[in-house]
Structures are given as structure tokens and as C-alpha cells.
Amino acid sequence: LHMGKTMKEDLTVLVKYIKQLYPPEFNVFSIYAEFYHNYFASQAKKNAESHLEDKDIYLLLSWVHNIYPKDMRKDPALAKELDKVKLGSLLPSSLSKELEKKYLDSEEVTVKNSLSKCLDKEIQRWKEDKEPEKLNGHFQSELLGIFVIQSIYSGQKRAQDISSAVGEELSQRLLKELPAFLRSYRDAFEDFKEKSKKHRHYQPILIANINNCWNFR
16 A cells, blocks of 8 residues: 555656656656556565465455556556556466465355355254244345345455456356355255244244245345
């Protein structure tokens, strides 16, 4: 953040006040921009090659795909001059792809585990001597129906914020996880229906789960 802010502010000063003090053939803006970019890229590469936590990988990818090319290099005060310099990406393509794979693998596991824990909680609630909650006057499981959809949507949105390609790749992965989750949900529900007919709130629980189907569709 400090490097990005410094680079953006210094290059803005360069465009507004300093560039015109030099002869055009000096290409003073290009020289400064290239030095700043090369240093920034070397630091990004150094970080990318070290051990990073998931949140750090996400932040670094956000800089590579989003913040640096869009917020900084497309800044109104700088875009015209920077388009002439052709600076390239903050990371080599191979390293960027490696980080993307780590991020996608981690995010897929995170969402998968989240769905599994949610189902476990829901199954536990079926066993309690407690009537399901009502939403808009109808029995429904807010935990299951809403939480599962939000988990998947949030994962897709985070990935999409990095880049459309990363977002599309995660969407494809999560669309494989959702049917697997729904099969587990169906199997658990069928087991409850078969073994818990004497449950005091058997019928409301059935209705709540049937009402979830519309949300999942």
C-alpha cells in the first residue's frame, strides 16, 4: 500500500510539475515510471515466492489483477502518460498462475468445509425438541437455505473481484461442490424422515426442508 501510494503520488507530481522542465527527448516520465514499476514488481515477486497466508495471496492477486492496472495505471492524471510506457504486469504470468491456483484450491476447500459444517448444524437442529423458525409465515431453515447460498455467492464474488477469469474458474469448481452438498443434504433428510417419525416437530421440520428446495433451485 505504501509503495503504491508513493508511486502514484510521485508520478502525479512528475506529470504536473516536473516533466515539462526537461527536454522531451529525456523521456523523464518514462524513466521514473519504469524505475518505480521495476522496484514494485521486484517486491511483489519476492513476496509471491515466500510463504503466504491465504489472505496475503488474495491481496497480492488483487494488486496484480485489479488495484495496480485499474486504480493506479488508469488514474485520470496518469493514464495518458503510462499508456506510452508499456510497463507490463507486476508478476510474471507463470508466478501469477501459481498464486491463482493456490487461491482457488484454498477457496474451494473453505467453501466445501463451510457447507459441510452448515449441514452438520442443521442435522443437529433436527434432533432438538424445537420447532423450525418461520420466515414470512412459512417454516424454513434460514441457516441452511440462506447460509449455503451466501457461502457460494460470497466465494464467487471474492474471486470475481480479483479478475473475471479467476471468478469464472471458481464458479465452475463450486458448481461441482453444490450438487455434492445437495446429495449429502438429501441423504441426511431421507434418513431423518425414516427414523424420526415420532419426533414432536416431525411435520414442521419436513415442511421447512421442502420449502428450502425453492431457494436451492
